Amino acid sequence: MYQDKPECWDKVTQVYWKNLPELLTPKGPKIQKLPGFDDEFIDIVDYIIRITHKIWEQKNIGYCHDYYGDICPVHTLSSYSDDISTVVNNTLQTLAAFPDRTLIGENVIWRDLGATAGYYSSHRITSIMTNTGPSEFGEVTGKTGRVTTIADCICYENKIIYEWLMRDNSFLLKQLGLDIIDTAHQMANAPASSQFLTWRAAEITRIKAKQPSQQQWPTPVNSELTHLANRWIATCFNDKNYGLINQLYHLNAKIQWPGGVEGIGIPAIRGIFIQCLAQCPNAYVTADHIAVVPFEDKGFDIAIRWCLAGTFIAKDPRLEVYSGQIYFLLAATHLRVIDGKIMNEWTVFDEVAAYANLIRDFNYGSGDITC
Amino acid sequence: MLTTLTKAFIQGDWAELQSKLLHSTSWTQHHATMYGTDQLRRIPIAWLKLAGKCSIEHSLVINQGQQQVIQFDLTPQLPQSSQPTQSSQANHQSIPYIFWLETNGKVIKSVDAILDTRQLALATNHTPAELAQNLPQPDPLVLPAYDQQDHLQGDLATPENIGGLTGDLAHLLNTWWRIWSIGQLSEITAIYAENATISLPAADSKDSRLSLFHYISNQYSALTRIFCQIEKLISDTNQVAIKWHLDADEQGSGIRVPFITILTIEDGKIIADNTCCDIIAHGKRFTNSKLFTD
Numbered sequence: 001m002y003q004d005k006p007e008c009w010d011k012v013t014q015v016y017w018k019n020l021p022e023l024l025t026p027k028g029p030k031i032q033k034l035p036g037f038d039d040e041f042i043d044i045v046d047y048i049i050r051i052t053h054k055i056w057e058q059k060n061i062g063y064c065h066d067y068y069g070d071i072c073p074v075h076t077l078s079s080y081s082d083d084i085s086t087v088v089n090n091t092l093q094t095l096a097a098f099p100d101r102t103l104i105g106e107n108v109i110w111r112d113l114g115a116t117a118g119y120y121s122s123h124r125i126t127s128i129m130t131n132t133g134p135s136e137f138g139e140v141t142g143k144t145g146r147v148t149t150i151a152d153c154i155c156y157e158n159k160i161i162y163e164w165l166m167r168d169n170s171f172l173l174k175q176l177g178l179d180i181i182d183t184a185h186q187m188a189n190a191p192a193s194s195q196f197l198t199w200r201a202a203e204i205t206r207i208k209a210k211q212p213s214q215q216q217w218p219t220p221v222n223s224e225l226t227h228l229a230n231r232w233i234a235t236c237f238n239d240k241n242y243g244l245i246n247q248l249y250h251l252n253a254k255i256q257w258p259g260g261v262e263g264i265g266i267p268a269i270r271g272i273f274i275q276c277l278a279q280c281p282n283a284y285v286t287a288d289h290i291a292v293v294p295f296e297d298k299g300f301d302i303a304i305r306w307c308l309a310g311t312f313i314a315k316d317p318r319l320e321v322y323s324g325q326i327y328f329l330l331a332a333t334h335l336r337v338i339d340g341k342i343m344n345e346w347t348v349f350d351e352v353a354a355y356a357n358l359i360r361d362f363n364y365g366s367g368d369i370t371c
Numbered sequence: 372m373l374t375t376l377t378k379a380f381i382q383g384d385w386a387e388l389q390s391k392l393l394h395s396t397s398w399t400q401h402h403a404t405m406y407g408t409d410q411l412r413r414i415p416i417a418w419l420k421l422a423g424k425c426s427i428e429h430s431l432v433i434n435q436g437q438q439q440v441i442q443f444d445l446t447p448q449l450p451q452s453s454q455p456t457q458s459s460q461a462n463h464q465s466i467p468y469i470f471w472l473e474t475n476g477k478v479i480k481s482v483d484a485i486l487d488t489r490q491l492a493l494a495t496n497h498t499p500a501e502l503a504q505n506l507p508q509p510d511p512l513v514l515p516a517y518d519q520q521d522h523l524q525g526d527l528a529t530p531e532n533i534g535g536l537t538g539d540l541a542h543l544l545n546t547w548w549r550i551w552s553i554g555q556l557s558e559i560t561a562i563y564a565e566n567a568t569i570s571l572p573a574a575d576s577k578d579s580r581l582s583l584f585h586y587i588s589n590q591y592s593a594l595t596r597i598f599c600q601i602e603k604l605i606s607d608t609n610q611v612a613i614k615w616h617l618d619a620d621e622q623g624s625g626i627r628v629p630f631i632t633i634l635t636i637e638d639g640k641i642i643a644d645n646t647c648c649d650i651i652a653h654g655k656r657f658t659n660s661k662l663f664t665d
Contacts, residue, residue: 017475020394102407104395126395128407146406146510174511243524251528252602260512264616265600266526271517 006112006219008032010294013045015105017296023049023105035115036157044119044155045108052123055091056103064088069161076165077330078187078353080196097135102128103149106346107334109303111291113217118156120217120291122303124334124346125149131176137169137183137352145175148256150332150348152289152305162215164305166332170259170351180259181318184355192360200357204328206286207309213288222292222300225337229290229304232335232342237285237308240277242270248342255345275315280327283310299338306331312358322358329354372474373432373441379415380443380468381425388415391479400484401652402509402629413507418468418486421505422495424448428465431633433612435605437480439472440612442633442645447494466490467570467647469631471603471614483614485631488651489573489663502651509656514618514625519598527552530613534604539639544604544611547634547641551617552599554591556584564640572630572648573663583644593662594619594626609636626657 011031015023023046031043041047051067054060064087073082081087095101104126111120130144147168154162170180206213228248235244246266249255254264255272263272277283289305312327314320331349335342375391378384389408398405398414405411425445433440444465467490471483492502521527530536530544546562549555563569563580571586591597596619603614616629628648635643650663 015395017393017478017480019478100409102394104406106395126397126406128410144410146404171511246524246526251526252533252600254602260510261515262512263515263517264602265528266524267517267519267521267598268515268600268618271515275516 008043012043012110012293013049013108014294014296015045015049015107020053024053032112034119037155038158041158044110044112044121047155047158048108048110048121048123048153049105052103052105052125056095056101059095061088061091061095064091067159069156069159072159072161072163074163074165075199075330076167076353077328077350078192078196078356080193080199082195093136097133098127098129098131099133100128100130104128107301109291109293109301109334111217111221111289112219113154114219117217117219118154118161120289121151121153121155122289122291122305122332122334123151123153124348125151129172136187137173137176137178138186141176141178143176145172147172148346148348150303150334150346152303152332164330164332166330166348167350168258168348169353173352174260180352181316181355184352185359187352187356188359188363191364192357200328203307203330204309204326207284207307207328210284210286212286213307215288221290225292225300225302226290228337228340229292229302229335230287232333233285233287233304233306236273237277237283237306242273245270245273249345250338250341250343253341253343253345255347257347258349258351278313279315280308280310280312283308283327295336295338299336299343302333302335302337304333304335306333319355319358322362325358325361327354328357372439372470372472372479373430376441376443376470377427377430380418380445381427383415383419385412385415391474391477393478393480396479396481398482398484400482400486401488401506401649402512402656403507404510405507414484417505421497421502422447422466422491425466431610433605433607433610433633435607437473437475438603438605439474440605440631440633441470441472443468443470449495464490464494466494467645469633469645469647471612471631483629483631485629485647485649487572487647488649492651499651499654503655506652506655509652514627516625519596519618528601530601530604530611533601534606534611536604536606540606540611540636543636543639543641544613544634548599548601550583550587551615554587554597556587559584562641563644564637564642567640567642567644569644569646571646572650590617590662594621596620610634611636621657621660621662624657624659626653626660626662628653628662 008031026042026046055063068084068087106124109122127147131141149167152164153160173180256262263269285306285308287306291303293301295301308329312325314323329349333347336344379388425447428446429444431442446465467487469485473480530548531541546558550558559580569583598618601615605612611634613632618627630648632646634641
């Protein structure tokens with residue numbers, strides 16, 4: 001039916017209807033070859049689900065050494081690191097601040113990158129977490145929040161060797177009763193590392209030049225759905241022709257965006273995109289990676305990692321002073337496509353970090369801050 | 372899942388319900404979405420705390436594919452000393468509690484539930500403020516600002532295009548939808564049977580076609596920029612369930628009211644309409660709204 005279908009595409013673990021005990025004890029033969037991975041893992045979804053559970057929920061933080069490369073670049077919208085000790089440190093700090101954090105694996109959308117490159121995994125997680133300790137956001141609040149994270153990883157021979165991490169921190173902060181802009185100011189007080197600033201500047205330059213990401217792999221991805229993903233980027237961000245949204249989404253499609261923004265139906269979805277782009281009208285977005293997998297026997301799931309760069313135009317008066325500066329997003333979107341159109345969308349980026357970057361740029365004059 | 376929910380919400384059998392939940396099951400109720408054992412266990416416990424032991428006056432189940440809608444009409448079996456003191460007829464009415472499940476028959480993936488909290492308060496002698504304290508904090512969701520007009524683009528969900536309906540049923544439900552979505556009140560007498568029983572939010576008794584007429588016209592006069600959106604629709608034999616919401620501006624502030632409507636159809640007309648929303652949770656989320664204030 002579909003060309004560009006990797007081996008065993010439709011046999012790899014689907015998490016939707018499976019409970020955790022079943023996911024943690026997979027039965028049956030190995031589905032994917034997984035060269036260099038531990039024998040216990042039957043496919044890349046199994047690997048991602050179980051190492052996440054082992055590290056975060058079973059609190060085997062030391063397993064980071066087993067499942068992360070000694071050198072593993074990790075990009076977030078607020079930081080860059082590439083050493084395992086930072087991964088361990090960040091895991092411990094988060095668990096100390098949110099000790100009951102659950103990581104519910106909602107979906108893993110993957111791609112076989114080839115024998116010499118491993119696998120790409122885009123893991124969407126819902127976390128429920130109670131803030132009982134000081135965190136990167138400030139003092140203890142005692143409140144419980146629900147947060148969506150998408151972690152994109154390159155997995156090679158049993159280790160994560162590259163990661164892009166997107167978390168909806170603005171929705172978390174709202175649930176904790178914290179002010180997003182105040183928190184962004186606080187985060188901006190800490191200077192950013194030179195590696196982060198260099199990476200961000202390079203990405204902004206690349207996006208403004210409308211260049212694709214240098215990280216590309218030759219293995220095929222379902223062409224029809226890749227085309228839909230690219231149409232989504234073009235229509236919703238670059239062309240800004242929102243009248244055409246009805247060609248992409250079902251009439252009762254539901255989308256979830258950062259900060260508690262949710263919309264159902266075409267008018268609301270149009271409104272969400274317009275509100276977003278009003279904050280950065282000349283934004284350009286690049287689709288930096290696309291993966292496609294089947295969803296049950298009903299449709300397909302698409303994972304898109306994308307970046308946005310443009311000129312910031314403040315909608316909140318408290319951010320007015322930053323208008324005219326470069327606005328940059330590292331984001332990920334999961335789309336569920338049924339009968340050729342999007343029925344569900346989850347888009348994740350860290351709004352708080354995006355604002356913190358604006359503030360830091362202004363305060364520290366970090367590089368070329370204007371478009 | 373009727374037995375499972377009955378055991379949980381009538382008998383307090385949490386283990387039975389838990390056996391049907393996934394670690395990834397989400398439960399949306401009272402304008403809050405909950406996950407995980409700790410949060411989900413509190414839902415039947417909170418119900419039992421407020422309503423106590425109840426009897427099921429009536430239940431119905433509508434199935435289509437992996438969607439199942441279960442409605443209970445529950446009557447608290449309060450001790451004599453705790454009987455509601457008001458003589459209002461409303462206090463003796465049962466409490467509608469509707470569950471919209473996504474289920475494969477073995478486990479439940481998601482629940483969207485609407486409890487008639489106003490009726491719960493009346494039936495258990497709680498004030499709305501007391502009941503509101505027992506509800507979870509609503510999620511700080513942002514209502515998107517959007518153009519509610521279609522501009523001849525044909526982008527609006529209808530029962531026909533969402534439910535994949537055809538023929539007379541499609542026509543009937545599209546007509547029903549126009550009553551709410553555009554205030555086409557003249558259609559009420561066309562599609563409702565003369566003796567149809569109609570339950571509406573904040574109503575003190577089972578209503579008639581005339582009451583529906585006045586109810587919707589009152590809503591339209593209180594609100595601007597009204598937009599109604601169908602989220603899900605299932606049909607089974609002669610019953611249809613619709614999950615939908617109404618967005619509007621009330622005195623310049625945006626509000627959203629989620630509804631579940633269950634229609635029973637006979638001889639081409641609606642003979643029963645049960646439209647339910649969570650009034651006290653609405654007041655907790657939209658503190659300035661007077662939409663359901665008596």
